[in-house]
Amino acid sequence: MIPAPFDYVRPSSLDEACRVLGEAASSGDDVKVLAGGQSLLPLLRLRLAYPSTLVDLGRLPELRGVEDRGDHVFIGALTTHDEVLRSSVVKERIPLVALATATVADPAVRHRGTFGGSMAHADPAGDLPAVALALDCVFVARSGEGEREIPASEFFLDYLESALEAGEVLLGVKVPALGPGWGFHYEKFHRTAQAWAIVGVAAAVRRSNGTIEEARIGLTNMGSTPVRARAVEAAIRGVSIAAAGSNGAPDPVGDACAGADEGTSPPADLHAQPDYRRHLARVLTRRAIGAASR
Template sequence: MRMLQRRLVRPTLLVDVGCLSRMREVVEEPDHLVIGATTTQHELLHDARVRAHAPLLSLVARHVGDPAVRHRGTLGGSVAHADPAGDPPAAVLALDGEIIVEGPRGERVIPSAEFFVGPFRTALEPDELLVGVRVPKMGEGWTVHYEKFRLSAQKPTLLGVAVMVRRVGDCFTDAHIALANSGSTPVRATAVEVALVGADVTEEAVTKAADLLDGTMEPFARQGVSQAYLAHLARVLTRRAVVAALSW
């Protein structure tokens, strides 16, 4: 619908898949949740299974649009739209989610790290349909947060940071951090993740790790601000998101 709104596509045929109940189910597996593609952002925000096992998706859903948009917009729609500034794609990437697609050749499962290939471009073939997103259940010791900045309520995301960190005692043991609008696709902050693992759980260690963010990141939607400002914003929001996750 966003592509139609922006006059970027002019299809000759539209097919409504909203009546396919299978694509709106949330299925709990032993170690994963499979979330149907037409599950709305409002449902992600309030579904007890998502809130318990994949709370990052619920947090991110709160930041999508306004209540009217959240009641109509879907997880699958946002992921397939592949807007580099979109919030849900960054969350799915941070979760190491998998994208389930179906077509004439059967089902295919695509790791989220391979699914986003460019601005509004994905690994979906023209005859394939995104039917669901599979994400691991959050285990013990993990905490999450999503930090977002935009210039006004009506502007798209200038920068978003999705964070999952795991601690044992006073030490970080794992970290997943993905950024929205830091390139032509959502990107993982690999250097920050590596620096956090094994570090003490202190604000000083978090700040030192966040300072490793690459200052050459090129946001897709710059919105009239300088590269230096965006690099500074990325470091500040990443530090803020990790610290907030620790108190989650």
């Protein structure tokens, strides 16, 4: 299909981009920001989105790149998924991001789609928002009024709705670099390699003296936003890593993961019903914690 008509603007500087977006916001125009376009362009073609103005950020190299800042890694909003995957800093300092990014769509999409675009799109079926929530990432946005930081817990408001305000540009994401003793895993159940997750689990586990001292669990596609499995995080503390639950033995890890779907509102669609997603959340959380604890 052919998109509805729109004005096209391609700023050559970040200041210009903020000015254009600010003017559009003041006038009440419906403006969309174009990064990699892997989510937006299909919406335009299907006329599920019909903005009056499209602002293309492709000429802003300052929004691209990965930077090690000690206690965190800063990933520019226009950094492609492929660039994230090829970054040695990402692999060494924030491996959970690399694990989840490797499952995003297919190589063609990963070469065009951007890290910040996936976050700002705020699709609860996307792989990266759950990772951002689990790692307590911080989003950095800029407008004509200056910069502000938004914690991941406040960034995802609803289905396809983020806390970015009209006139704001997402500069990038601060990803905390967790220290020694942490293990990571991203477990995803999907129909085909290119498909959205039916359910996904991002797990970060801190181990000490044979027990799980802390866990952070983010769930993909279990509500209108990514969800933290707080019940599991609380129940898993102090559980023995060696408790595998094989051959009918007690499985305290599995018992803790039985509450993975607590507080969630999984959707119903052509791929799965809510009760099936709840079952998957419990099973995949057990797998993810087991893998992250090794």
